[in-house]
Amino acid sequence: QKEVEQNSGPLSVPEGAIASLNCTYSDRGSQSFFWYRQYSGKSPELIMSIYSNGDKEDGRFTAQLNKASQYVSLLIRDSQPSDSATYLCAVNQAGTALIFGKGTTLSVSS
């Protein structure tokens, strides 16, 4: 059974701080890794994708991948109240559907 594990939280950070979200996956054959944001009552939206070991930065977001440790993380710098949402980690192999984690709820207080 392929699994994606996330701490459900909630993770609470003050406005302007760095939020760090973590994810581990069980399938060593996983090739693509994604972070989705989901606001309450809304559908998931893609915010980051990463395919190779290391860091990938996009604005205030940085995704980090360590395939040897089967670990993916998402850093959100200068967190804003509008970042308050559930963050879903998802992985897949080529040609297969995404497997999602349960998500981590982030709360940014002003």
Next chain:
Amino acid sequence: EAGVAQSPRYKIIEKRQSVAFWCNPISGHATLYWYQQILGQGPKLLIQFQNNGVVDDSQLPKDRFSAERLKGVDSTLKIQPAKLEDSAVYLCASSLVTGTADKLFFGSGTQLSVL
């Protein structure tokens, strides 16, 4: 570009009743997915279509769930009979090519409540 369309937006039924959901993917998208998202959990794949063929239905409870994709475009997901544990949001998603999650588009979902 029109997004993934789903209907109805909400549905309330009693247990043992049947229900159907409809999805119209983005024009030209070959791959269509149905996910089930129970409150507090991540989306779980129910079925994946490539054009009108099934790629993966390993997690579809086939004793009560069925899905079809006619002519490789629209899709319907049916539950018959519904159980209390089927209460969830049913998300439809589509992509141009299987596995290209960078280009995976979700519909707004159907929230099902089984009483």
